[in-house]
Amino acid sequence: MTFRLGLTGSIGMGKSTTAKLFAQEGCAVWDADAAVHRLYAKGGAAVSPMAEAFPGAIDNGMVSREKLKEIIAQDPTALKRIEQIVHPLLGNDRAEFVENAKSDILVFDIPLLYETGGEARMDAVAVVSVDADTQRDRVLARGTMSEQQFEAIRAKQMPDAEKRARADYVIVTDTLDHARQQVQDVIADIRKRMKNA
Numbered sequence: 001m002t003f004r005l006g007l008t009g010s011i012g013m014g015k016s017t018t019a020k021l022f023a024q025e026g027c028a029v030w031d032a033d034a035a036v037h038r039l040y041a042k043g044g045a046a047v048s049p050m051a052e053a054f055p056g057a058i059d060n061g062m063v064s065r066e067k068l069k070e071i072i073a074q075d076p077t078a079l080k081r082i083e084q085i086v087h088p089l090l091g092n093d094r095a096e097f098v099e100n101a102k103s104d105i106l107v108f109d110i111p112l113l114y115e116t117g118g119e120a121r122m123d124a125v126a127v128v129s130v131d132a133d134t135q136r137d138r139v140l141a142r143g144t145m146s147e148q149q150f151e152a153i154r155a156k157q158m159p160d161a162e163k164r165a166r167a168d169y170v171i172v173t174d175t176l177d178h179a180r181q182q183v184q185d186v187i188a189d190i191r192k193r194m195k196n197a
Helices: 017-024 032-040 045-055 065-074 080-102 131-143 147-156 159-164 174-197
Strands: 005-008 028-031 106-110 122-131 169-172
Touching: 005 017, 005 174, 017 028, 017 106, 017 122, 017 174, 028 032, 028 080, 028 169, 032 045, 045 065, 065 080, 080 106, 106 174, 122 159, 122 174, 131 147, 147 174, 169 174
Parallel strands: 005 106, 005 122, 028 106, 122 169
Antiparallel strands: none
């Protein structure tokens, strides 16, 4: 029997770090962003259907995320069409991961888990959270986006308080040691639940 744990959290909350902590504890982790990179890479499953729908998005045999952003900015219907191509392919990638995973706990690192209704496919959801100031500082410290871009992304995501209210587990990522302890506690709780199932 395997247990499916959805792992989600808004931008800058420490989700990638927390996913690594689950992996270090022996859980198999499926990363939605990494899966999209695989689909968009040379020879990836999304390249051919995307080339058909958006020829301008292909660069050097790969789907260019930058060019996709430009297309979406110019055409408000583009995002829905992109999702119609990518979501089924992501589903295949996820199914393949489940089939080949060797762990009793499978962690699905999905940024927009609640926004896309993905929690319905999970046995439980863990939300990664930290205070708003720390969140902003982390994102801006990356040097990859302006404060305006950060606020725009945050506005599109479900509010942190709502995610926490809906979650089975909340992991506060104020320090690495605290996050690791909570990850270990979540795993222990899940294994206890599986034993009693």
